Structure formats: C-alpha cells, structure tokens
Amino acid sequence: MKSDDTLRRLKTIEGHLRGVIRMVEEDAYCIDVIRQIQAVEGALNKVSAKILEDHLNSCVITAIQGEDMGERQRVLQEITEVFDMANRV
Amino acid sequence: MKSDDTLRRLKTIEGHLRGVIRMVEEDAYCIDVIRQIQAVEGALNKVSAKILEDHLNSCVITAIQGEDMGERQRVLQEITEVFDMANRV
Amino acid sequence: MKSDDTLRRLKTIEGHLRGVIRMVEEDAYCIDVIRQIQAVEGALNKVSAKILEDHLNSCVITAIQGEDMGERQRVLQEITEVFDMANRV
Amino acid sequence: MKSDDTLRRLKTIEGHLRGVIRMVEEDAYCIDVIRQIQAVEGALNKVSAKILEDHLNSCVITAIQGEDMGERQRVLQEITEVFDMANRV
Numbered sequence: 001m002k003s004d005d006t007l008r009r010l011k012t013i014e015g016h017l018r019g020v021i022r023m024v025e026e027d028a029y030c031i032d033v034i035r036q037i038q039a040v041e042g043a044l045n046k047v048s049a050k051i052l053e054d055h056l057n058s059c060v061i062t063a064i065q066g067e068d069m070g071e072r073q074r075v076l077q078e079i080t081e082v083f084d085m086a087n088r089v
Numbered sequence: 090m091k092s093d094d095t096l097r098r099l100k101t102i103e104g105h106l107r108g109v110i111r112m113v114e115e116d117a118y119c120i121d122v123i124r125q126i127q128a129v130e131g132a133l134n135k136v137s138a139k140i141l142e143d144h145l146n147s148c149v150i151t152a153i154q155g156e157d158m159g160e161r162q163r164v165l166q167e168i169t170e171v172f173d174m175a176n177r178v
Numbered sequence: 179m180k181s182d183d184t185l186r187r188l189k190t191i192e193g194h195l196r197g198v199i200r201m202v203e204e205d206a207y208c209i210d211v212i213r214q215i216q217a218v219e220g221a222l223n224k225v226s227a228k229i230l231e232d233h234l235n236s237c238v239i240t241a242i243q244g245e246d247m248g249e250r251q252r253v254l255q256e257i258t259e260v261f262d263m264a265n266r267v
Numbered sequence: 268m269k270s271d272d273t274l275r276r277l278k279t280i281e282g283h284l285r286g287v288i289r290m291v292e293e294d295a296y297c298i299d300v301i302r303q304i305q306a307v308e309g310a311l312n313k314v315s316a317k318i319l320e321d322h323l324n325s326c327v328i329t330a331i332q333g334e335d336m337g338e339r340q341r342v343l344q345e346i347t348e349v350f351d352m353a354n355r356v
Contacts, residue, residue, distance in 0.1 A: 014192070018192065
C-alpha cells in the first residue's frame with residue numbers, strides 16, 4: 001500500500017518535530033533548533049513529492065483518460081498550483 | 090502563442106538581472122542586492138510554473154492518452170522530479 | 179519569555195501535522211494533503227525566522243561585542259549556513 | 268576584492284539565463300527549460316549566501332560594535348527579513 005509508506009514517513013516526521021519541541025523546552029542552542037526545523041522541512045518535501053507521484057499515477061491518469069474535460073482541466077490546474085506553492089515554501 | 094509570453098517574461102528577467110549586476114558594480118548596499126536577487130528568483134518561479142502549466146496541457150495530455158506506457162511513465166516521472174527540485178531551490 | 183512564543187507555535191504546528199496524518203489515514207484527496215503539508219512548512223519557516231531574530235538579538239550581539247575572534251567568526255558563519263539552507267528547503 | 272567574485276558569478280548566471288532564453292526561442296523541451304531555470308535559481312541562491320556572508324563580516328560587525336542602537340537594530344532586522352524571504356522564494 002502506497003499510503004502506508006506516506007503514513008509511516010509522516011509519523012517519523014511527527015516524532016522529529018516532537019524532538020524539536022523538546023530541544024526548545026530544554027533551551028537548546030538556537031542555530032541547532034533552526035537546523036532541525038530545516039531537516040523536518042526537507043523530510044516534508046520528500047513526502048509531498050511522494051504523494052504527488054502517487055497522485056500522478058492514479059487520479060491524474062484517470063482524469064486525463066476520462067471524458068470529462070472540466071475534471072481534466074481541474075486536475076492539471078491543481079498540479080500547477082502545488083508546483084507554484086512548492087517554489088514559495 | 091504561449092511561448093511568446095514565456096520569452097517576454099524571461100527577457101524582462103534578464104533585464105532585471107543586468108540591473109542587479111549594475112548595482113554590484115556601483116557598490117550598492119548588500120541587503121538591497123540580495124532583495125533584488127530574491128525578486129529575480131520570484132519571477133523565475135512564476136515563469137517555471139507557467140511553462141509547467143503549458144506542458145501539462147500539451148505533452149502530458151498527449152502522452153497519457155497515447156498507447157506508449159513507457160512514454161507516459163517518463164512524462165509523469167519528470168513532473169515529480171521538477172516538483173521535488175522546486176522544493177529545493 | 180521569547181521561547182514561550184516559539185514553543186506555542188511549534189505545538190500548534192505539531193497539532194497541524196497530526197491533522198495531516200489523520201487526513202492520510204482517512205484517505206483524503208492527495209492535493210489537499212500536499213496543500214496542508216505546504217501550510218505546515220510555511221508555519222515552520224515563520225518559526226525559524228522568529229528563532230533567528232531572537233538569536234541575532236542575543237548570542238550574535240554578545241559574540242560580536244566580545245573579544246573572542248574565533249567565536250565571532252563561528253557565529254557569523256552559522257548564520258550564512260542557515261541562510262544558505264533556507265534557500266534549499 | 269570580494270565583489271569581483273560576486274560580479275563574476277552574476278555575469279556567469281546572466282550567460283546561463285541567456286542560454287535559457289535561446290532554448291525557449293528554439294522551442295526546447297519544456298522540462299529541460301524548467302530544469303535550467305532551477306539551475307539558475309540554485310546559482311542565484313549561492314550568490315545571495317556569498318553576499319550575505321560578506322555583509323555579516325563587514326557592515327554587521329561595524330553596526331553591532333558601534334554606538335548607534337537604532338542602526339544596530341536596523342541591520343539585524345534586515346537579516347531576519349532576507350532570511351524570511353529566502354524561505355519563500
């Protein structure tokens with residue numbers, strides 16, 4: 001199951017984030033906290049790319065091969081939007 | 090023509106970048122230079138999103154509706170790759 | 179306390195991330211999951227900027243006003259590094 | 268001279284960007300154009316980090332060691348701002 005892998009990765013990231021919270025509670029050095037936050041973001045980026053890959057190989061193929069032009073347009077538009085957003089976060 | 094719009098945007102960005110080079114030559118304040126570089130990057134992100142949008146609405150639709158499974162796989166894989174890269178630059 | 183604000187923000191983000199995990203468990207629409215992950219990343223970026231701001235106004239000032247040249251160099255180098263990394267995640 | 272290095276890098280990037288424009292004029296494959304734009308952005312990020320490094324080692328040290336509290340505050344605030352922006356482009 002593909003979403004099992006996504007779920008497992010997200011739970012690992014949740015654990016990582018809890019570790020960051022503990023660091024702040026224990027008054028860790030600022031730069032070390034920032035580096036760990038950046039590591040969490042790097043891991044989130046990888047999960048996003050994985051989810052997009054699964055999405056392209058399922059919903060997007062179905063929509064493009066289907067008859068519904070509006071649906072096809074909507075699905076392609078969403079990909080442009082998340083790509084645009086990826087450039088900004 | 091869609092690519093005329095892309096071309097015009099890229100040439101505007103080239104002019105913007107030449108402006109940044111002039112700023113450095115004239116020894117402008119560092120932070121102002123960084124801000125202009127960030128503005129150039131923002132504009133490049135917008136062009137990328139535009140090119141991807143055009144690509145989705147042409148090559149990707151053709152590939153997914155075609156018979157060639159390898160080609161379809163290749164086209165979808167590329168989108169995941171540029172999305173992943175967008176998260177990193 | 180400045181770190182109370184950081185802590186509160188991070189705990190809110192942890193709650194947000196748990197919401198994303200629930201979405202995946204309930205098989206939510208891929209693009210909605212990606213958008214929520216991007217929102218989490220946006221919030222993490224804001225916390226990072228806040229932590230850096232606090233760091234600049236404490237450790238960095240102390241180091242630069244101190245006598246220890248090695249320490250000063252180290253502190254400034256770290257800022258360049260997290261800035262460079264910020265460009266990449 | 269540090270700014271000679273910055274200038275040389277920016278001119279190389281300008282050449283790279285002109286190459287991208289040529290690719291679009293010659294109707295190159297969309298994904299290849301996007302990849303080259305991302306490479307340009309990666310190079311711009313490196314220049315930004317370099318300029319910030321030089322700035323930290325000159326203006327920022329001067330401001331923090333000076334008597335002018337307003338100036339010091341301004342200089343530190345600017346760094347937070349470009350860091351915050353770096354997270355977004």
